[in-house]
Amino acid sequence: MNIHPIDVILHKRDGLTLTDDEIRALVRAIVERTPDRQLVTDAQIAALLMAIFLRGLDPRELATLTSAMRFSGDTFDAAPLHTFTIDKHSTGGVGDKTSLLIAPILAAAGLAHPTTSGVPGICVPMISGRSLGHTGGTLDKLETIPGFNTQLNLQQLADTLRKCGAALIGQTPRIVPADRTLYALRDHTGTVESPFLITASIMSKKLAESLNALVLDVKVGSGAFMPTYEKSKFLAELMVRTGESAGTRTAALLTSMDEPLGRFSGNWIEVWECVDIMQNKRHPMSADLIELSNILSGWMLHLAGHASNPEEGAKLSDQILQSGEAYKAWLRIIEAQGGDISVFDAPATRHKPSATRVLKASRSGYLASMDCKQVGWAVQRLGAGRAKPGDPVSAQAGIESHAKLGNRIEQGQQLFTLFSEDAALLNEPEQMLLDTIVIADAPPTVAPLIRETITAASLGK
Known part of the structure; x- marks a missing residue:
């Protein structure tokens, strides 16, 4: 059956539900087009994006779009590692550097409790992004480490995970290529804020990691990407439903972003702050960063079966931090990805x-x-x-x-x-x-760090 882009645009424009075949055909046309063979034009993609922005997507449409994007290019196969594969994603904030702590915490936990095959019981294939707008980017922070390579291919990713239990990399050109086209056009068409398109973009990349579970940190407050609490919560619910429908256990925490997280906001200085924490040098201004990192890690450890509940997981996470095991895991990850670990001997001296x-x-x-x-x-x-x-x-x-x-x-x-x-x-x-x-003159009412938690159970799934 031939699918014509204009028909799909008209169907969504008029409020009709798109079929699975229509969605998959459009995504395939986006990926397979060449300069000499325009199966779908930028104008047509832009029109469809605006139609989705205005009309939204039902759960089946969103699941199908996410799946089609997920499989539009290469995907990571974690099965040969024989581990529980888990990741964390943040919608972005100021001073938000929890990934730099969470990856080594989970890696240390996995190495401490290996499976019978000798492979770490947990692996974290953390695919991160760069700074854009008012939010910081994990890759920009990591690339302040001399020699550190964030651009691993999938085989190098697997090798690093097998050796270290975690890897911190960027999206390759062949992972979810459909998202590259869609994201670029969203930026030019006023459709960036669509919760449906945000969900498809985030979840397609995360699900391409072959995850067993995913923990989402969805920011709320004046520094959040979404403008209101209600919209942040709606986005969290969409992502949890989408992850669960794909067979990935998914939990979302709505976390406060009314002020910068931790002591520093920048690139190298955020690495410095995290290294201090992993070396058990706890500055009072880093208390909220440590708390949030432990809570998110606690959820991940719980979902991975290393803790009976998230609270027990958070305690285990803090024990791993204070023991120095997370720092050892951090050094293994950095060294495996080509980084110079000597810079962590005195990180403050590198801030010039x-x-x-x-x-x-x-x-x-x-x-x-x-x-x-x-x-x-x-x-x-x-x-x-x-x-x-x-x-x-x-x-x-x-x-x-x-x-x-x-x-x-x-x-x-x-x-x-x-x-x-x-x-x-x-x-x-x-x-x-x-x-x-x-x-x-009077002390304010400060919002709690964790505002709400969204899971399949809370959504009634």
Whole structure:
């Protein structure tokens, strides 16, 4: 049966339900087209994206679109590793560096409890992204480590997982190629915020890892990608349903992003913060980062059968961190992917910004609020992020937070230290931070770190 793109566009435009054949044919046409053979044009793809943005997708349509995208290119086969394969995904935030802790925690747990075959009982094929907009990117942080290779092919990924229990890599050109085309056009057509298209994009890449389970960190608050709590929750529910329908146990935690997570926001400085934690040097400003990392790891350990419940898993996670086993696993991963582990002997000495500025409190009171997205943009303007794909990023740029929401602040107290490799870049971010920080007379009500948890059970599946 021939499927004509214009018919599919009209069906969705008019609110009709697309068939599985229509969805699969469109995805196949996107992947198989060449400059000389346009099976579907950019204009037609853009029109379909807008129709989906306006009309949405029902659960079957979304599951079919996600599956078609997942299998549009190469997929990772974890079966030969004989492990429980699990990953974590965050919708992105400011100072969100939990992946750098979670991967070695889970790797250490897997190596501590090997299967009878001698292969780690857990493996974490963590495919990460780069910074864009106000959010940071795990790959940009990792690439501040000299020699570290994030561009492993699937065989190298398997070899690293077999040796280390975890790997931290970027998406290859052949993993979910349909998403590359769709994402680029979403960015140009005002359809980026569609929860259905976001779900298909995220879940197709994660499911291509051949996962047994997935834990999602869906941000809520002023620094979140989705503008309201309700929309963040709806996205979390869509992703959980989509993962479960594909046979992957999926849990989503709605977590607060009303201020930067942890002490540092940037690239190398976030690596430094995580290395300090793994070396059991716990700065007070890193407490929320440690707590969230343990909670997310706890869920992963629970789903992998290493803990009877998520709370027990979180305790095990913290034990692994404090024991130094996570740091040993981290060194194995970095070395296996070509990184120079000697830089972790004194990570603070590698932070050499050429320009710094300290922002101090103009009055006494309580740190009441900030627009965390604005803080993220300040980090980006200092040079740590990118406005569009391909922009260079600075290893040294970023901010250090000296206070958390709800803290009592005295006039003249340090609130942020700004770092850049160009003194001319300090002025605008400083003003952005000054404009968004609110110091009040009364202590604010601070939202809990974990707002809600979405699972198949909570959705009634």
